[in-house]
Amino acid sequence: MLATGHDPEQASEYFRGHEDEIKIAAINSSGSVTLFREVDAIVKLSAVLSANGVFNRLLKTGGTAYHSHHMIPLGSDYSKMLAGGLERVMELGLSDERQRYPRISWASSVTPDKGQSDLTVTASYLRVSLESPGRFSKAVLNLVSSESHPIDVLVKIGPHGALKSPLDQIFKSLGKSIPSASSLRRKEDGRISLLHLAGTLFGLNAEIELAYTNAVDEPRGTGLNLVHGCTAIDLPPYQYTYGPIPFSLLLHICLAIVAASEAYYWFPEPLRITGYSLRNVAIKTALKIPEDDYGVDIILSMELVDTATAKLPTWSSFSVSSVVRDSNEWTEHCAGFVKVKPPSPKK
Template identity: 25%
Template structure:
């Protein structure tokens, strides 16, 4: 590309960059329980109403989306809303808060990228993405590569064309531009913090998959796509085409061999049988005998391509040519010629992507993300997974599945700031949500600290072993543990906690955990004041642990006192005394173990408790 062409691209890119983002944004909402979305949505609607026109500006919407992502992303239930304006956001918060709510995984989901094949393109697809710096810069560099290869199709200009003016139906246009967009999306998602563990591509879109694993450079990926389209364009005289049919390969081959019908009549037969059939937006019969005529030209054009050597940490690529994993060093010219003329073994590729044949039968991918113009492969992928009995694989949901997501970058916003005037429900957490203690709620008063959680046996199955009779009880030691965890979150900044001490512990009501309902748990810590006079801060904190099930009233389960001993407050004499006391306690413990060597098995203990309750 000449310097003038490059400057033109840069001016166009800068114009797009300076355009204020006014499209749809992703607003993410978290809740500790599924029922909480109605409460959260109502509070946010009231807040938006109080702001009136001020909430309608793109700047405010960007800051609101950023604040919601930062403030409540750690909660166990997640929901999302796509909205372009404050009015649309308010409407969805009023009518469907938490409609797509999902419980986030407790572990990092393993992601698989699947790249959509040819035929799914449409006019102006991805044009709005040129607002994003990462995506825009990649497209501009790809345009320079295409220019050097002799391509007269400028990606930005082609994407800007709408309706009948679009040339995306032509192979010499769609092949390189679809690859440019998919590869640019790989870099865009990487900027959001999204990287896959495994990838697969349908048909020519294996080129983008190879780039994703680092086997092909940007230049080689664009060249492989461009020359593929150029070679395919020379086959239009064969008047080929492709059709997607809701048959297995075996069923389709049987039908073709039995009827020997032309495609038009074949479509009629399929319609009569009520079998799904749709002609693809291509005028070349890819992966058929027609492509043999393009073998020599395509092979010679890409002879210079050299795949990068393998390296640690790269995603794994599953080939739709072989239906199994493929090494990066094999993705050279010969592979791409095979990709052009061979059948697409997509069913085998998806199966191997999620559950490799040489594995233990367990899923190696938890979430599939389709990279392409739209979710064209959603139905086929669902059928493939169902056919093989593969379950628990999410599809096209990053945030809802618990994937850490840079929402500000996903929305195409920059320099977002945290809003400080949101309802208390949206105040950012200083500590992540924990399974038993939950999350700290906004302060009710000075020096009053409250945590709220919901304990479910389905999420904490280990507790089922602690039963009295037929009732599962939350252990008393567990109550003490969550109090200590709460106290740990109150350690003064910059100080080192040497120890946490408890006294006057009173466990006066058991906390029963039903199998089919969540148990709400409230932990409340406040200063323990001996008298109402005096200004010295209390050294002990009084705690209360309460619980309830469903709509029942809260019931206090335990009270006591806890204090934090800081390393900075201990003198040398105190340290010596503590060492002496500790040595005495250890000696006493060893004496007890020596005098009472027998242990009481937990099984006998629970059997005894069960009999006592009969």
């Protein structure tokens, strides 16, 4: 299989007349598709693309062309094994509806034209996924374009974050900036990858149970016991100068919070604000206030990064800048993101 830096129409130009031999296995974004063909032929196609200055990368799939008709001979056995596994899960009581999280809408890469739905994953659905081209781009577009379910961050549950570039291309085409993270990283211990993911989500203000995240599993009887660390009290002395929080930082944060509040109350039927979240706040230049009668002009710029409503507010980017008297030169002092928190919906 071969990942290429083309849209579907551009990619098809390279195998025109050979449509029976080369097919599209996945549409990842408007500028990224995955092709499949016999191994020797796909290597030759890679050389042609490289000679034409087109980005391409051979995928390490062990010579297996997933999401293609090459999987059809395996489809029947694959479906039977999945069905048997699902039946076994039911027998063990592991599929009890009362133990599941609330069902949410999802965007399928198999049937993306249906938009978001409550589709149930069955053995037949997974077989179709194995044998059909993956329409990742359309599924992500459906997901992040939803007004009823705004997206704060995307997490890829899979082998590695290979689709990060296509995700960035999709976000850029929509004029959005959405952080993404992967549960696993190539050539890295899976436990470390998951800890990185937990840290990333915590940094994005997601609700992460750090007590569980930082614990170690220890077998006890037929189950597992969580073992936590203890405070180290015998570390060697070290020098560190603790300084006060700069007043200008507090000023910038207060400006951002007040502006976010004012913007939120412009929504129809705004709710009571219960708190605020800040992320990626960067202090770039110290704010110097001249000792004269004129002072300094400060301007705060703020912009929503996504569609928002009173019930579902989203992040706003902000920037604090100043200009001194008799000068047209602006200096940016602080930038980051802020979001108001309305009351949590009643369950």
